[in-house]
Amino acid sequence: MASNRLAGFTLETVSAANAGDPAALDAASDAIRTRFSLGRIPAALSGALCATYGALEISSIAVAVRSSATAEDLPELSFAGQQDTFLNVVGEEALLRAVVGCWSSLWTARAIGYRARNGIPHDRVALAVVVQSMVQSEVSGVLFTANPLTGRRTEVVIEAAPGLGDALVSGRVQPETTVVSPSVRS
Numbered sequence: 001m002a003s004n005r006l007a008g009f010t011l012e013t014v015s016a017a018n019a020g021d022p023a024a025l026d027a028a029s030d031a032i033r034t035r036f037s038l039g040r041i042p043a044a045l046s047g048a049l050c051a052t053y054g055a056l057e058i059s060s061i062a063v064a065v066r067s068s069a070t071a072e073d074l075p076e077l078s079f080a081g082q083q084d085t086f087l088n089v090v091g092e093e094a095l096l097r098a099v100v101g102c103w104s105s106l107w108t109a110r111a112i113g114y115r116a117r118n119g120i121p122h123d124r125v126a127l128a129v130v131v132q133s134m135v136q137s138e139v140s141g142v143l144f145t146a147n148p149l150t151g152r153r154t155e156v157v158i159e160a161a162p163g164l165g166d167a168l169v170s171g172r173v174q175p176e177t178t179v180v181s182p183s184v185r186s
Contacts (some may be wrong), residue, residue: 003101005041006032010107011123019116025109036104039177041096049099050092053131062088062134067100067105080110083127087166090133095131102129140165147179156180 001007009175019029041049053063067083084105086098105111106127115122140159146153159168159175167173 003042004035006035006039007123009035014107014116014122014166015113017111017112017116022109022113025113028112029107029109032107033104036100036107039100046096049095049131053092053095056133062090063095064132064134065089065095065102065129065133067102068130069106070125082108082114083168084108085169087164099129099131103127103142137164139163140168141175142168154181156182
């Protein structure tokens, strides 16, 4: 954001958008994400990303490029699934595009509106990008260390579905759900 002078523009754009108006949030998000796509990753950073990608000997296989935001898992709020993940990314150019896509996903209409409605200052959030080797899974899932429906910390909830986890996280599939009450041993 700093090297492309996006901070001021981004904060002005989200501040001007009405959090209760989906069209205004979409317009704000589109404007911000367009600016991100036109920006450049600083040469030192893009060089380091590409060098590390190549050194991991994964440059010819698919990777997942994932977002992890600072406000993602709060005690009373969950931003799960609001930022983008790019799967089956192959090659340096695609990797760099996916990294920028992850960064800009902090500014989706859904994320902007959710933060605004819940009083989370836009200038207090940040996002990291994680690059992982792809694993073509038969089944993927999410494990909640507290039951998200009841809040019980004595129950672990596992939701799983066939294939990659993106279909589960996006809500495109109905997961199989298992509730477990782990025993505590001393």
